[in-house]
Amino acid sequence: MQTTDIEREIRSFLITTFLFGRDEQLRDSDSLLGNVIDSTGALELVAFLQERFGINVDDEDVIPDNFDSVKSVVSYVVKKRGSES
């Protein structure tokens, strides 16, 4: 799977799950935590990443470094897929 495909799927998930389909609300410059993903939503994202991309997200990985922007989530997934394959 290409990085662009991963990014497209993650964006689509964020838009559907947290923004009620409002794609213009997902801006690359915005911090995801608190703005897009609310307190009840981070685990939904984790569950999605595990299920869709076959990776295992450890508790200690659920930190802003990995989850605060679309780019950082994509990099995290790419890195995990590389290390777990």
Add this chain to the structure above:
Amino acid sequence: MCGIAGLLKFDGSEADPNLLGKMIARLSHRGPDAHGIHAAGSIGLAHSRLSIIDLQCGAQPMSTGDGRLWITFNGEIFNYLELKEELLNKGHHFATHSDTEVILHAYREYGEDCVNQFNGQWAFGIWDTAARKLFLSRDRAGVRPLFYTETARGFAFASEIKALLACPEVPREVDPYGMDQIFTFWVPLPPRTAFKNIRQLPPGHSLTIQNNCVRVKQYWSMSFEPDECLQRRGEHELADNLLDLLHDATRIRLRSDVPVGAYLSGGIDSTLTTALVRRIVHDRLRSFSITFDDREFDESRYQQEASSFLGTQHSNISCSHDDIVQVFPEVIRHAEQPVLRTAPAPMFLLSRLVRDSGFKVVLTGEGADEVLGGYDIFKEAKIRRFWASNLDSKWRPLLLKRLYPYLRELQRQSAANLKHFFRVSEEDLASPFFSHLPRWELAARLKLLFSPDFRREVGEYDALAELEQTLPPDFGVWTYFNQAEYLEAKYFLPGYLLSSQGDRMAMAHSVEGRYPFLDYRVIEFASKLPVNLKMKVLNEKYLLKRCCGGLVPASILRRRKQPYRAPDGRCFFDAGAPAYVQDLLSPRSVEETGIFDSKAVGAIVNKFTAGKAGSVRDDMALVGVLSTQLLATQFTTQNREQAELCKQQTSSVKSGVFS
């Protein structure tokens, strides 16, 4: 308890008795025992009565013997016997034993300031024939509702919005700013409502109209000035003071010519008020509660313990997902505003049980959490500030996880993530709304569901800025804890708990709730207490618990506080859910109403249908959309076809499903 309505014409025409009849007929659930209308020239008053005090002679609208003052009154003045004594000493003569007549004489004696002498829960309108003045008043805490509207031709008021909508010139439109507020604070900020041009008299306010000029005045508000005398007393003495006050607040709330029952939720507050009733009344007391098929929400074990301990004759009603879905249209018709939770629905079922058991009056524990420091949101704010003072602490954020053990999503979060969600930045700390920011932010996200047209109507409106302007001047000098209590007691309590979940659900079945914790003497005493006696470290309602020895079972005192909640969004997607759910959430219906974006609603529906919904956000979105759709179809001029369908389904519910 009753329903009230009135008209005052500005254009020289006469108040139409037929219209008053139509208005009051829409409130017959509030007062099924009798109706009355008084129309004389430009003024008309109407009343539907639930007879509780002076069953023979308390008919309304009532006038003074000389015909100068006329009143239509909903509620109770609990200290009417003491007031009557004073008025008798001042030479007043009474023709009835009712509290209604006491209001008339108190008004004659003290004028508009009479309300300062009342201890009770009221909404009333007095017409002074000689001064040609209309005087409206609503109780301090906002227990009883009072709405009004002004048109070019006159002024109208009523206990519920549906009576005002009987007036042909009143628009039937949703208010975009009111909606913006509800989808932020969960409640509209008084005087606004969910409807354009329909206002509510804020709690603790009076309104006068004379010479076509409307004047609104606040006569009471919560305040938190430290009291040196009280601060010097020890804990033990303060606990005794509080218990004495609660005892007296309960005693006067038992004044009634019909039997009084009690709600038992399984928590401390209602157990204590019921215990106080038991100390005063020696007859066997009837108690009532809701149980849930869904164990996550059920508190029946503690309700049974409280009932056995207090020796009450207990009845409960079991509430299933299906029950909630079946009654939801009726619930919204009574609530008259969108809700973000289904929690009012079980309260609707409970009041029906009370009525079917032959009771008209119940005492409940409502208000204790607001005035004596019980809510998790107070604890949450305290922890957030504590954490913010040392953001590098490893263990401080763990307190937030311990606060919400039932929020599974929270348990796996890192401290760094929690910082984002629980708003502990410098900017957040400086906000007057620090305590409520996480809650309001979560609700405000639902505004993403609004349609582009509706968003344009809302425009740049900023609900938080409006709220900030209404804060009292001394808000800034209160303790953080008191600030949070104020926001909760001033807005959420009257705007949701006492209305959507309180008065409206009880009065749907002609049941009157009475609240000892909302006796203004209790509120004023509590507001002077040192905050560390309300919440000692993280022990909520600390002083209240000290009052409970021997009155509340130890198991209930020790149990972890469980917020009252009911099953939410998923109820509406169980197999066999009535057709109104899918109909109102369909793109056609959503587009016809115009408030929400049909694609966004579709995304939520798909999530529930696929079994992938489950977060608090999804639940609030679904319930918020569905309740708004119900409101729009039942009350506004849009979507007539849907309204008809809903009506048919609701009447089938009434005629048998639950009998």
